[in-house]
Amino acid sequence: MSGENSGIMNGVPLIQHILVVEDQASRRTIILDEANYTMGRHSSNSIQINSRQSSRHHATFVRKFNTKLNQFTYLIVDGDLEGNKSQNGIFVNGEKCLVHELKDGDLINFGCDVNASYHHMGRRDNVTVTSGLNSEVNSASEENERYSSDENIQAKKTLILSEDDTDVKKTSDNKDNEDTFADYSYLDAVTGLPNQTLFNEYLYIAVSNAKRYQHHVAVLLVDLDLFSGTHHDAKKEWADQILKNIGKSIQNRLRNGDIVARWGDSQVSILLPQIQNIENSTAIVQRILSTIHQNMTINGERIHIQTHHAVAVYPQDANDSQKILNLLQSRLTQAKLESQSVPSSSLELSNRRSQVEKRLHRAIKYEELDLYYxxxxxxxxxxxxxxxxxxRWHHPQKGLITPEKFLPWADKxxxxxxxxxxxxxxxxxxxxxxxxxxxxxxxxxxxxxxxxxxxxxxxxxxxxxxxxxxxxxxxxxxxxxxxxxxxxxxxxxxxxxxxxxxxxxxxxxxxxxxxxxxxxxxxxxxxxxxxxxxxxxxxxxxxxxxxxxxxxxxxxxxxxxxxxxxxxxxxxxxxxxxxxxxxxxxxxxxxxxxxxxxxxxxxxxxxxxxx
CATH class of the missing domain: 3.20.20.450 (EAL domain)
Structure with missing residues (x-):
């Protein structure tokens, strides 16, 4: 198969596959051009990472030909190709997976403080590097030559992501370097969603990519009022199931690459890492909120969730991940205070609206509504x-109520x-x-x-x-x-x-x-x-x-x-x-x-x- 339209020229893919790997000490951009790569903390890996929380052989990248796309792509596999999985797993776009076909913009976490992002671009595109923390760009073959040695033939394809080679050697030679590190959890135990730690990693990578490729990042923080309003009688033990349902519903509505995480006891955070403009983010946020506000049934009871939320957009609102998070917390606190600080007349109106809402929930549940033709x-x-x-509403006390009398309240x-x-x-x-x-x-x-x-x-x-x-x-x-x-x-x-x-x-x-x-x-x-x-x-x-x-x-x-x-x-x-x-x-x-x-x-x- 050859020719420019086929996606291959003389057997060489016309797409450049780029892996950006970073941790607290270093950052490296790697052009993938081999059939497969191994990745882990041991020096025998093609891509060596300097993290004690990573496994000796943490992940494998395998090149495959995608007939639908008519081009080469890369799979990421948890562990090695012999079926040995890593200790802490791999997470792509917030979801733990064993095998995943990488797509442009995918965010990868290795269950520790090492993150990566995958990108592909045409051969004619220039790979640019922003000045930053130990940032380099090399083809895989160049890196292999740089780190080859006569003493260690297996290390011929090793990419050491550390400035200090002695530290890496010391780590690889250490007897304690077996896969016996504590299993640092990056998923919330209740919902299975990424937790704060993993979300912060993804946000950091998303902002870094946004700076490089000059697009927007939006973050939504939602506080779920689980036990007030129309469902204040709901049992506390339902909270876990409600959070699971909401997390799953949001995931189903998000685009590929967007991430939802559990932020606090009754909070979720949503990362939109690739936004073209602010108007686009507003539409997505409204879609997410409408998903949360949909009723759900728990143990036969209809549950309706009330929320407060805050949104921050990079670079308009803040220029780094920590400032974004600080701004979100501040805005969310302000939103909750404003909802509580209302004049007495507004409070009466709010109470009446809440009563109507609760009563209408019962009307739907107990079939008090009817259609006339x-x-x-x-x-x-x-x-x-x-x-x-x-x-029409057959109210148990007030009799038949016409729509013009209750629909305006329902709309509130x-x-x-x-x-x-x-x-x-x-x-x-x-x-x-x-x-x-x-x-x-x-x-x-x-x-x-x-x-x-x-x-x-x-x-x-x-x-x-x-x-x-x-x-x-x-x-x-x-x-x-x-x-x-x-x-x-x-x-x-x-x-x-x-x-x-x-x-x-x-x-x-x-x-x-x-x-x-x-x-x-x-x-x-x-x-x-x-x-x-x-x-x-x-x-x-x-x-x-x-x-x-x-x-x-x-x-x-x-x-x-x-x-x-x-x-x-x-x-x-x-x-x-x-x-x-x-x-x-x-x-x-x-x-x-x-x-x-x-x-x-x-x-x-x-x-x-x-x-």
Whole structure:
């Protein structure tokens, strides 16, 4: 195999494989060009490291050809190729592993104070070295010649990472140099995540690499309030399981090379070692926080985690790893103090919000929520065009509560994600139940609040629910209000396009009530507009309302957007709308919102013209 496109030129890989190894005393950059290397504290290794906590033969690097990438890569193996593992193990990007195929930017720790990072670049790229602690760059073959000796043929390929050769010789000759050192743990015993010590090592390497390659590093420190708020009754012994679950959830959402560690009793730290810009780090941080805020079930109990967090970015906030950590602790302390130091009126509001949050958790758990459905009628076909879902709360003391009374409070809590999940799952399942009952498929329209719409987990949540319920996405529609698009039009465009790719459609609700900007209809893939019922209510006695309605209808025709009259209550309103060629209507004139079984009966009976 040859040729530049194959990744090989005359049998030589066009990629340079670079290993940067560092400890407290030295730093060395090595160009890997041999078939394999051994690494450990014994002088017979290809790469010798001067650390008493490392094993005599700690790791092996093996070159292999990756057919998918069409180029050579390197594997790192714990111990030697005869199956003898190291004492303290190897950790790649925070995870302990026996064998790992190295990727550009991987961070390696050898279970001690020795760290490394792996990089690859094209042959034409220059390998540059920043001035630093005993920093050198050599090809492996050059290093082998430098450290070869007639007395020790086995040491021909040895790279000694120490300035003092006598210290290394003294170490290698010492009888106590067997693999009997204490097993220094770099993993948290409870969660299996890297601990503070290992995280600090990774942060140091990440900042060093960021200085060299001129990119950003972001660090997130999160304090988990495990036993307050809605779950203060949770048993203390659940804490370990909660931390395990959170750690695993965060790991599943991180990019390759990002690291999550346990920082304190109820704290986790996240390292984002390669960030292109601050905006990019903000999006990733929000995704991580939304993951933490998702509910989990422990011993049958729904647990919701409240948090405080702090973020620091290199080089904007601090220029070395220790300053970053100090700044994070300071910011986290300030965040916790600010949340406690609120005026009495705000405290009352916070207490009420906490009570609503706790009560809504119970409502979801004990099935006190229910969906009601109101049909949208097409007067031209005489059939039901779509049906809108409304959430209701059957409060045990206050009776039936409509969404406008409790959803604004829900949006002030961390219930957005679980509430979204419940509403969408129930709506999709109900649509499938109707189809199974012999009702032809129809569009299910679901209202989204501003916080629900902008929640970062919505696209992934929607994809999961459509898969679970097996509902075809074309039978799901989201109603969004133009009021919360006005200040976030660019963000809204991104979200709607992502959801549009999943196959759902969009209806702009309360059209004309707020800003009525044609820009939304042009720039967003809106298929329907629902005219606010305040206009419909004035049709019978206000000629101006008829003119405005006519404008909306013509606008819809010109842009190929369906126009729905919302809140139609009288026959007179129906006649006026029909004369204006507005044939899609919804309101008490045709049906009140109904529970699922009642709506099924309506759909089975009213497949003929409804007048």
């Amino acid at each position: 109101q049909p949208q009628i097409n007067l031209q076909t005489g059939g039901v065009e779509a049906i809108e879902a409304f959430v 809590t961390e219930l957005t994600d679980p509430l979204n999940r419940w509403i969408l799952t129930e709506a999709c399942n109900q649509n499938m139940r109707w189809q199974q009952a012999g009702i032809s498929p129809l569009v299910m329209s679901v209202n989204l609040s501003e916080k629900q719409f902008y929640h970062p987990n919505l696209p992934r949540l929607l994809e999961e629910i459509l898969t679970e319920t097996k509902l075809d996405s074309r039978w799901l529609e989201f109603e969004i209000s133009e009021s919360f698009l006005i200040h976030h039009i660019e963000d809204a465009q991104k979200i709607i396009r992502v959801l549009d790719q999943l196959g759902v459609s969009f209806c702009l609700d309360d059209f004309g009530k707020h800003y009525a900007s044609i820009r939304y209809l042009i720039e967003l893939p809106i298929k329907k507009i629902k005219v606010d019922q305040s206009f419909i209510a004035k049709l019978e006695d206000n000629p101006q309302a008829i003119k405005i309605m006519t404008t909306f209808i013509n606008l819809g025709k010109n842009l190929n957007i369906q126009v729905i009259a919302k809140g139609v209550e009288t026959q007179s309103q129906t006649n006026i709308l029909e004369n204006l060629s507005c044939f899609l209507m919804q309101g008490y004139r045709f049906s009140k919102p109904m529970k699922g079984e009642e709506a099924k009966t309506f759909l089975l009976l009213h497949r003929t013209p409804v007048r």
